Amino acid sequence: EPEVTQTPSHQVTQMGQEVILRCVPISNHLYFYWYRQILGQKVEFLVSFYNNEISEKSEIFDDQFSVERPDGSNFTLKIRSTKLEDSAMYFCASSEGTVVSPLYNSPLHFGNGTRLTVT
Amino acid sequence: ELKVEQNPLFLSMQEGKNYTIYCNYSTTSDRLYWYRQDPGKSLESLFVLLSNGAVKQEGRLMASLDTKARLSTLHITAAVHDLSATYFCAAVYSGGSNYKLTFGKGTLLTVNP
Numbered sequence: 001e002p003e004v005t006q007t008p009s010h011q012v013t014q015m016g017q018e019v020i021l022r023c024v025p026i027s028n029h030l031y032f033y034w035y036r037q038i039l040g041q042k043v044e045f046l047v048s049f050y051n052n053e054i055s056e057k058s059e060i061f062d063d064q065f066s067v068e069r070p071d072g073s074n075f076t077l078k079i080r081s082t083k084l085e086d087s088a089m090y091f092c093a094s095s096e097g098t099v100v101s102p103l104y105n106s107p108l109h110f111g112n113g114t115r116l117t118v119t
Numbered sequence: 120e121l122k123v124e125q126n127p128l129f130l131s132m133q134e135g136k137n138y139t140i141y142c143n144y145s146t147t148s149d150r151l152y153w154y155r156q157d158p159g160k161s162l163e164s165l166f167v168l169l170s171n172g173a174v175k176q177e178g179r180l181m182a183s184l185d186t187k188a189r190l191s192t193l194h195i196t197a198a199v200h201d202l203s204a205t206y207f208c209a210a211v212y213s214g215g216s217n218y219k220l221t222f223g224k225g226t227l228l229t230v231n232p
Contacts (some may be wrong), residue, residue, distance in 0.1 A: 031218070042225060043162065043207065048218035056218040091161065106162035107152055108220060 004111035012117045013082055021114045023092030032075045033093040033108060034067065036060075040087045045090070049075065054113045082118045091114045104112050121146050121212040125186045132138075133231050140226045142191040142208035149213035149221035151184050152220065156205045165206075185221050198230045 013019050022109075025032050034046040049056040049067055064083045066078045075094075079086055093108040122145040127208045132147040142151070150169050150199055154162040165185050166175045168184035168191060175182050179202065205227045 033218075035220075043209075043220075043222040045219045045221070051216075100197070107154075107167050108162075109164065110154075110162040112161045 002028075002109075004094055005111050006090075006091055006111035006114050008114060009112065010115045012119065015084060015118055016081050018078065018080050019082055019116065021079075021092075021116070023077075023111055024073050024093045025050050025075055025092065025118045026096075026109055027073070028098050029094035029109070030096045031055075031097045032067075032069070033095070035091045035110075036079045036088040037091065037113075038088045046077075046090075051093070057103060079089050079116075080115075085114055088104030089115050121148065121210060121221045123208060123210050123221050123223040125208055125226050127226060128224055129227050129229075131229045132232060134197075134199055137197065138195050140193040140195075140206055140228075141209075142187075142193070143221055144189050144191075144210040144221075146189075147213045148153050148186070148189070148210040152209045152211075153182050154207045154209065155208065158205075158224070161189050161193075162207065185203055195228070198228075200230050200232060201217070203228055203230045 004026055011019055016065045032049045035043050036046055037043045044056050047061045047067055048055045064080050068076050091113045092111045095108050096106045124143045126141050149188045151194045152167055153165040155165050156162050166182040168182060171186040173184045184191045205223050205225045207225045
């Protein structure tokens, strides 16, 4: 079964450094997402992406964050000047959706996540 | 703003017993999702519930949706150890853009022999 793949599985970085988290969504999916989960807490929406642009973003997704689809397969999340509170598991997801409704009748398929540790 | 509340947050049960996890949401939602997460792993889709009265079953798990009560339930029948995991419900606000899932805090289920 097709799956969403994420690299790296674990990233350790120093505060103030930039990190790029990478994802390869399922090939025929049109909608891409980043969520994060701080240890032991709930999963939080960061951003959704469709047709090469951000379709929605949360208040967490400030100027420190950016997303990009640099080619036909990869989807990246860049965090500039990381802070201690950015430490979390970051999940990429994709959905098939429809033009009318990205989530209609189709669940999000999540990758295995990248555990980001900021020291 | 859509809020999703799950209870209980922690559930310890014996093998063979039945139990229900509840998921309440605060505003109109036109679909409800259940996910399973094993420790350190990704979120695995279990059910997508699209309409009032929807019921879906897979093995020992059954999910239902009551949109009038803004309530979804995940019922576990004759629990087995392999069901130990964290279960999340998530809703989509029907008045919004349809891009965002709002998750509950999750229910950590431990099934003891």
